[in-house]
Amino acid sequence: MSVESAKKLAAYKAVDENFPPAAKVVGVGSGSTVVYVAERIGQLKNKHQFVCIPTGFQSKNLIIDNGLQLGSIEQYPDVDIAFDGADECDPSLNLIKGGGACLFQEKLVAASAKTFIVVADYRKKSPKALGTNWTQGVPIEVVPNAWVKVSSELKKLGAKKIDLRSGGNAKAGPVITDNNNCLLDVDFGAIEDPEALHTKIKALVGVVETGLFCGMAQKAYFGEESGEVSVLAK
Template sequence: MSSLIEEAKRRAAYRAVDQHITYHVRLVGIGSGSTIGYVVERLLQRGKEANARIVFIPTSFQSRQLIVDNGLTLGDVDQYPELDVTIDGADEVDENLNAIKGGGGCHLREKVVAEAAKKFIIIADYRKNAKTLGEKWKQGIPIEVVPFTYTRVIKELKDLGCENPTLRMANAKAGPVITDNGNFLIDAHFGLVNSPGELLRKIKLLTGVVEVGLFVDVADVVYFGNEDGSVSEKKR
C-alpha cells in the first residue's frame, strides 16, 4: 500500500512540474510535506540549465533544506512578494478546491507563499480527494496560536461547535509542538465542513489566532495521483 501511495504522489508532482514550471516561470514557491520531495526530484531530472534561471521560495525549514541541499537557487518571500507559481501538498481537498493544510505545522508560511503566487497548485494522492472537508481528514483543522492565548482559544473553539480542540503535543520532546514561528498548534475537528469560508472567518476573528489551516478559494488546480496509475486534474 505504501509504495502505491508514494507512486501516486510522484505522478501528481511530476504532472504539476511538467505543466506549470515552464520556460517563462522565474519565481516558484515550494511547499512542505512528503509530496514535495517528488517536486524537487522532477526539477532535478530536467537538469541544471532548466533550473538556473528560477528562484525557489520555501514555506518551511524542510523545503528550505530541500532547495539548498539540491543546489537550487534559494529566495525568500520578503525579497519576492509576488511569485509565478507555488506548488504544495494538502491534507484534504474538497470538490470546490478548498483544502485543509497544516498537518505538518507549516500552514502560516504555506498560506503566505500560496497567496503570493499568480497560480497555486496542489498535489496529493487519492486519499486526500474528498467531496466535503472533514470527510477523510479526521485530525482536525490546524490552528496556529500565540502561546499564552491557547487556553482561551480552545474555549472559544468549543463555543463555535468544536467538541474537542486539542493542543498538538510533540513526539520526541516533552511539551507542545512549536511552529517555525514560535507558536503553538491546536487541532480542531468540526466534523463535515460545509461552509469552509464562513468557518475560516469565525476562527480568524478569535484573539490569539495567527492562522487557520483552511485554504479557501486559493487553489487554481489540484492534481490527484490515483490508485490505477492515472492523474486526475481539477480546476477552479
C-alpha cells in the first residue's frame, strides 16, 4: 500500500471514531496527513455547525478549501477536539513536531483542546525513544537575535548537532516562522526523558517553544503498510 493511501485511511478512521457530534470548535493541524483529515471533516453533513481553528498558513487554506468555517484561537480559545500530524511518536504518545515549521501554533491549539488526536503513517511510529526514527533533530523556535546564545546553551544540555534551518533554494537565509522567529533543528540522539528535556530547553532565554509535545495526545492513528490502521491510546 502507498504511503498516501495509508495516510488517508488513518485520517478518515481518526475523524470517524473521534469527531464529537456536538463539536463547536475544531482544531485542524498542519502536514501531509492532515490534508485527509480536513477532507473528511469537510464531508460531514453538519460542517456549518462548527468552526475550525488553523495551526498555520497551510491549515488555514485546508479549512477554506474544504468549505469549512474558519475561526481563530483568539476568538475560540476552548477547542473541543484537535487533529494534527507528527514527525515522530513514541510508545507513550510523546511527539516530535515542527518539521513543517508550525510548532508553536500547533502546540497552542493542541494545548487548548479537550481532546488531541494524532494522525500519521507507519514511518512516524517509533518503537523506542524519540529521536530514533526522526533524526533531523528537535525543532526549537527561537527569537532571531538569540539563536547563537541558545545554541551554546543547548550544547551544555547534550545537543550533538545544531542546524539553523535555512530557507533552501527559495530563500537566502533562515526559515522564518509564522511568528517571525527562527528554527533550530537540534539532534540530541535518543531522548529517554522528553518532558525533562523540554522543560530545560524552554527555560532558556530566547526560546519561544520546543517541538517536544509531551502528555498532550490522547490517541495516535497510524496508517500501516498492510492497509490496516493501528491505534495507540492512553
